[in-house]
Amino acid sequence: MTALRRGLRHAAPLWDVAFALAGALLIAALVLRLAGYPPLAVLRGAFGFSLFTVHGITTTLAFATPLIFTGLCFLIGVRAGIFNVGAEGVVMVSAGASVAFGALLALPTSVHLPVTLAVAVAVGVVWMLPSALLKAHRQVHEVLSTIMLNWIAIFLVAFLIAYPLRDRDFPARTVLILPSSRLEALLPGTSLTAMVFAGLLLCVAVYVFLYHTPTGLHLRASGANPEAAYAVGIDVRRLTMLAFLLGGALAGVAGFTLTAGFPPYWNIDEHMQSLLRMGFLGIVVSAMARNHPLGCVLSSILVAAVLTSRSYLQLSHGVVYEFAELLAGVVVILLALPGISRDIARWRAKQTARQRALTPSPAGVRGP
DSSP states (O other): OHHHHHHHHHHHHHHHHHHHHHHHHHHHHHHHHHTTOOHHHHHHHHHHHHHHSHHHHHHHHHHHHHHHHHHHHHHHHHHTTOOOOTHHHHHHHHHHHHHHHHHHOOOOHHHHHHHHHHHHHHHHHHHHHHHHHHHHHHOOOHHHHHHHHHHHHHHHHHHHHHTTTBOSSSTTBBOOOOGGGSOOOSSTTSOOOTHHHHHHHHHHHHHHHHHHSHHHHHHHHHHHOHHHHHHTTOOHHHHHHHHHHHHHHHHHHHHHHTTTTSTTOOSOBTTOTTTTTHHHHHHHHHHHTTTOTTHHHHHHHHHHHHHHHHHHHHHHTOOOTTHHHHHHHHHHHHHHHHHHHHHHHHHHHHHHHHHHHHSOOOTTOOOO
16 A cells, blocks of 8 residues: 555656646647637647657757756756756857857867867856855845846847857858867758767766765755755755756756757857747756656657747648747646645645644543
8 A cells, every 4th residue: 555655646746747738738729729720730740740750850859959958957956946047048158158169269170169068068157156156145036146147148148149259241140160169960951969968868967966876865855945954964055056056057058059069050040049948948848857857858859849840830830930839838837737736735734734723622622
């Protein structure tokens, strides 16, 4: 009986994900029907193209790669008790740094690519540092600080695109990253590079770190109950800093992946379409994976399949480009519902227990 209860408890998050996906598809079908589109044909065509054609699956895996990194960034924060939404800004500045060092710096081929990646990671760590310090030493809420830094990053990169990094021959984009500092496609004509293997390795590495090292155990303990962790001697402040900086490094890899590791677009367009929302979609990836590193692989592929289908839906069925964002948003809302219902049930149980404790015992009946 104990084993059965434990199995049902572990299966509950999977049921939550299945409920969210099924509900999102039903709502998407309803929206398509109300808009005058054939829902079954549209959804079957979208996922059939994204997951069952060579071009579609390679593009899906290419989009899934940076989503793995931004999902891990948010996941580590959640495990440390932090709601870190700063991956969006880190992706921006790291991508800008990748273009700057990859296009303007002349180095040998064997050195240029590692240097560009190292700079992207370092920029991500530095960009996350103010939020880490404010949270660890001044208890400034991380949502406030990271969102402010996200906006600064967006306008900073927009300025870099408009002037110092602008391509004079094609003013609507940045300069191209040099061949010595970019990853070629694994299959000609696709956007898939070796960064997909780096994503898989980092998922395993984060899993081992969180669940099989003392530091990872302490980090999860500090996130679950900071007061109890502090009482037993865990340095909660140091682990908070570590979670922020590891997240910054992972999101920095995502910025590198979206530029030097994303052929054939080794640059950034003036509207930053290739970068926008990649950090926030990492929240969707982590939520669908129930904040488990290994689950990020599958959830990132599912989210990337929706992104890959955007152009196909627009060209083949006339469905607006933003439909994919609507579907992702519905998934997040539905994923939150079971947790909200459980929190409400716990709150009601606490209120009932408190009322019973405050209610005087009937006359003649001795209390416990």
